[in-house]
Amino acid sequence: MNVSVNDGPSGDIQTGKTVSDALSELGIAGQDILAAKVDGAVVDLSRPLCGSPVVEPLRFDRAEGREVYRHSSTHIMAQAVKELFPTAQLTIGPALEDSFYYDFAFERPFTPEDLERIEERAAEIIKRNLTITRREFSKQDAIDFFRARGERYKVELIQGFPDGEPITAYAQGDFVDLCRGPHLPTTGSVGTIKLLNTAGAYWRGDERNPMLQRIYGTSFPTRAEVDAYLARLEEIKRRDHRKVGKELDLISIQDEIGPGLVLWHPKGAAVRLAIENFWREQHIRDGYELVYSPHTARLDLWKTSGHLDYYRENMFPSMKLEGSEYQLKPMNCPYHIMIYQSHLRSYRDLPIRYGELGTVYRYERTGVLHGLMRVRGFTQDDAHLFCRPDQMEHEVSRVLDFTFFVLQTFGFHQFEVFLSTRPKESVGGDEHWTLATSALEAALKSRNISFHLDPGGGAFYGPKIDIKIKDALGRSWQCSTVQVDFNNPERFELSYIGEDGKAHRPIMIHRALMGSIERFFGILIEHYGGAFPTWLAPVQAVVMNITDRQQDYVAAVVTQLKTAGFRAETDLRNEKIGFKIREAEKAKIPFMLVAGNREMQDGTLSVRGRSGSNLGNKTVAEVLDLLQAEVKYTQRELQHTH
RNA sequence: GCUGGCGUAGCUCAAUCGGCAGAGCAGCGGUUUUGUAAACCGCAGGUUGGAGGUUCGAUUCCUCUCGCCAGCUCCA
Numbered sequence: 001m002n003v004s005v006n007d008g009p010s011g012d013i014q015t016g017k018t019v020s021d022a023l024s025e026l027g028i029a030g031q032d033i034l035a036a037k038v039d040g041a042v043v044d045l046s047r048p049l050c051g052s053p054v055v056e057p058l059r060f061d062r063a064e065g066r067e068v069y070r071h072s073s074t075h076i077m078a079q080a081v082k083e084l085f086p087t088a089q090l091t092i093g094p095a096l097e098d099s100f101y102y103d104f105a106f107e108r109p110f111t112p113e114d115l116e117r118i119e120e121r122a123a124e125i126i127k128r129n130l131t132i133t134r135r136e137f138s139k140q141d142a143i144d145f146f147r148a149r150g151e152r153y154k155v156e157l158i159q160g161f162p163d164g165e166p167i168t169a170y171a172q173g174d175f176v177d178l179c180r181g182p183h184l185p186t187t188g189s190v191g192t193i194k195l196l197n198t199a200g201a202y203w204r205g206d207e208r209n210p211m212l213q214r215i216y217g218t219s220f221p222t223r224a225e226v227d228a229y230l231a232r233l234e235e236i237k238r239r240d241h242r243k244v245g246k247e248l249d250l251i252s253i254q255d256e257i258g259p260g261l262v263l264w265h266p267k268g269a270a271v272r273l274a275i276e277n278f279w280r281e282q283h284i285r286d287g288y289e290l291v292y293s294p295h296t297a298r299l300d301l302w303k304t305s306g307h308l309d310y311y312r313e314n315m316f317p318s319m320k321l322e323g324s325e326y327q328l329k330p331m332n333c334p335y336h337i338m339i340y341q342s343h344l345r346s347y348r349d350l351p352i353r354y355g356e357l358g359t360v361y362r363y364e365r366t367g368v369l370h371g372l373m374r375v376r377g378f379t380q381d382d383a384h385l386f387c388r389p390d391q392m393e394h395e396v397s398r399v400l401d402f403t404f405f406v407l408q409t410f411g412f413h414q415f416e417v418f419l420s421t422r423p424k425e426s427v428g429g430d431e432h433w434t435l436a437t438s439a440l441e442a443a444l445k446s447r448n449i450s451f452h453l454d455p456g457g458g459a460f461y462g463p464k465i466d467i468k469i470k471d472a473l474g475r476s477w478q479c480s481t482v483q484v485d486f487n488n489p490e491r492f493e494l495s496y497i498g499e500d501g502k503a504h505r506p507i508m509i510h511r512a513l514m515g516s517i518e519r520f521f522g523i524l525i526e527h528y529g530g531a532f533p534t535w536l537a538p539v540q541a542v543v544m545n546i547t548d549r550q551q552d553y554v555a556a557v558v559t560q561l562k563t564a565g566f567r568a569e570t571d572l573r574n575e576k577i578g579f580k581i582r583e584a585e586k587a588k589i590p591f592m593l594v595a596g597n598r599e600m601q602d603g604t605l606s607v608r609g610r611s612g613s614n615l616g617n618k619t620v621a622e623v624l625d626l627l628q629a630e631v632k633y634t635q636r637e638l639q640h641t642h
Numbered sequence: 643g644c645u646g647g648c649g650u651a652g653c654u655c656a657a658u659c660g661g662c663a664g665a666g667c668a669g670c671g672g673u674u675u676u677g678u679a680a681a682c683c684g685c686a687g688g689u690u691g692g693a694g695g696u697u698c699g700a701u702u703c704c705u706c707u708c709g710c711c712a713g714c715u716c717c718a
Binding site for chain 2: 201202211212213253255259360362367370374375378380478481512514519544547549575576577579582592594598608
């Protein structure tokens, strides 16, 4: 048979030879080959070849290679656990992006000491360099085999598999695990396994099922790579917005006020104000009209909107007042709809775009609250567009352009886009869903945006596009969302008068760019590690005197900076300049302006940038120019036009 | 909500196998007038998350409760 290697040699190889034999006959060999893609499917190196396959060796530098590597790592860890704790039952153990886990049914949680022993044993199993072999079973044989080994959960899994298809397991030494594979050729192919932590996890992710003991770990070819990974985890901890938010005195969440309810301290509020000002300016430029709405409304409104039926578990309980029930708002849409409905609308009026920084309250279970990322009261940068069906695709495209512009201004440049389709619990006819979904898809395609499909991930009222941003540490965060809604116009009987003089139903589009200001702020804190770009920094410049004699001069300079619109502060404390610099560095203030006698005499300031850069002496006018140049989002806004 | 862990001064952390709760930083008062990441001296700071219980005595042990953390589930 003719075997060809992707971007490599090809040659005639005897049919039935394994992938690794074929590769080595073609002059491609090496311990670093983990698995291979054969005609697009990832397989074991021991897989026999037939036909005229295209083979692509997979190493650790490829995501598919890493997945196989980590997957085999979980088996090694599971083997170590079984050797040390024979009563532990196997369940499942997948690879994650940079790590892996394995869930065990065990009578008690694993302790840190257990983890150390398991890690040592895993290292030993790597050293044993056991061959990993694939075995096929019929369904009944597989059930009998795992039942005989006492692996109750494995038996349950197999029973759920379709009949008639072969079931595979992988063996290394005495250890056999039900697994689709593929796997590394030997346990010795793994470099270092490092166990990270333990946690409880429900069997099959269902809270009604028993709690299993999960062990997280990671593995890399070299110790140095493990160390780099651990260093990255440390960096993530160092940038944690809860820690930085406290250190920089940005926000607090206090017991007395309630979980998930955020206090914005003056410095955090200054950043928020900069965000909001930018947001409002840009929305007005982009053809939105800004509105405000109250935090509560009669329960009937939420009945009409369907939230009471479909969203109740996320809502605060209602309150009674003067014989009516009122509901704290979990969303802004009904209010915007009511504004739309306050007039008779013409087709000429559309599209109508209402934007609001609307604060909503949602009930979240205590266990899911997390700093600013998941709270109970938060402000959405919400907007609702009302348009004709023929305008829908164009409006969605505009929203996409606007979204990427805004996110880029905040310093995010990598995105993942998802198109989510109809979920099980949903309202509206099929034709509506199909129309809306294809409009979203068309808009994405018109902007050449590549996206993933998330089947069943839509809102109950319509399909949506979600945009996840990648932060400086490569983590993904869900922020932006664009959702088509055929349902609310129906429920509220929205209409506009068309060219034909008859009433027509408008289409509604919900969208948010940042999602929630709280979460977005948390992401910004971690993205910048608290060192915000100048346009967002709570204090943009601090002016400090060296001795008492420069007090008046410093105060005058700060007045000038403030008058020019900058957030500037004095530091006139009776402290040494080194101490003041240290404090300003810790506060991550972008510019430190020092005035001693020399500066006072020639009307200058000694300019120190964040993290020690010396920008020399500048006049006050030059400092103003410098700050102006730094606050450059206003320049970027010129690039955004429709 | 579930499993496990944790709540000590404004912050970061000690200590008490049940016997007067202690440091650094921050704060306040002095001294010092300072040149780019920490000057010196002093003072003050606490119902040890909250409520019960056991005990001569509880911050420590027990029960409940509130909150936080790591996950699970869910999500902006």
